[in-house]
Amino acid sequence: MFWWPSNDGAYTVRSGYWLCKKVPAVLQGVDMNEVWRLIWSMKCPPKLQHFLWRACKGFLAVKERLHYRHITPEKSCSICNASEESINHAIFECKAATEVWAASPLFSQVSAAPSNSFVERFLWYSKNVSKDELLSIASLAWAAWHCRNKYIFEQEAFNAVDVARGWVKYVKESLEYAVRTGIKSALCCV
Incomplete structure (x- = not known):
């Protein structure tokens, strides 16, 4: 050998x-180098970039990943009891996430994207939507992840659409603030 x-x-x-x-x-x-360049050149808060990078690399703690690492015995979704909670499921397909996407004007683009993996989906968006729409999709994905975590860990009743609206507003205000003040370190590549 x-x-x-x-x-x-x-x-x-x-x-x-x-x-x-x-x-x-x-x-x-x-090409993960392409993904890396795309994420870290986006004009958005570093927290959002970090979330996208973790999602693209498969580092979000969903049941599928926890089961693979022998941390949890089952892969099923805690919210909707789907057979497997993957990153795509948690962010785009689960009950908590579908409320966010159904209220979005980007619903048709989200529905048309490939669903094999988050990274393939993200690259598809980068090639098929405008930069502003990509930023909105990334913000809504972050909001859907937040809603999922809030539901699982806090069992708190909330309006997913209001939460999503708040996250999108936060991202846009962060960009406006960075542009107004000229802070380049607050947002990557402003």
Whole structure:
């Protein structure tokens, strides 16, 4: 047997790590460098950029990921009892999320996007909607995630549409404030 990533043909942790860093983006058909540039060049609060990056990398703590890491025994959604709570499900398909999207003027774009993974969906949006619409979609995704967490961890009654409206307003006001004051560090690439 010969391990091709190393010079001498023997497996090392270093060569395995190198392979894992290089191959997954090619195997998934997604250029993560493109995703990275897209997210970190968006004119929005760094908190939103960080949320998008975690969602694209699959780092949000949904039941599917927690089950994969042997933290929780089941993958089903705590809100709507769907068989699997993935990142896409939590942000776009769950009962708490559908309230946010149904009230949005971007509902048709959200419905038309591919639903294989969050990163594919996000890249599709970046190519098929304007920058302002992409910012609104990102803000609403963040709001849907917030609503999901509020429902699961606080069991609190709330109006998802009002919560979403508040998040979109927050993002727009952050951008306006950064432009007015000339603060470039508050928003990336203003």
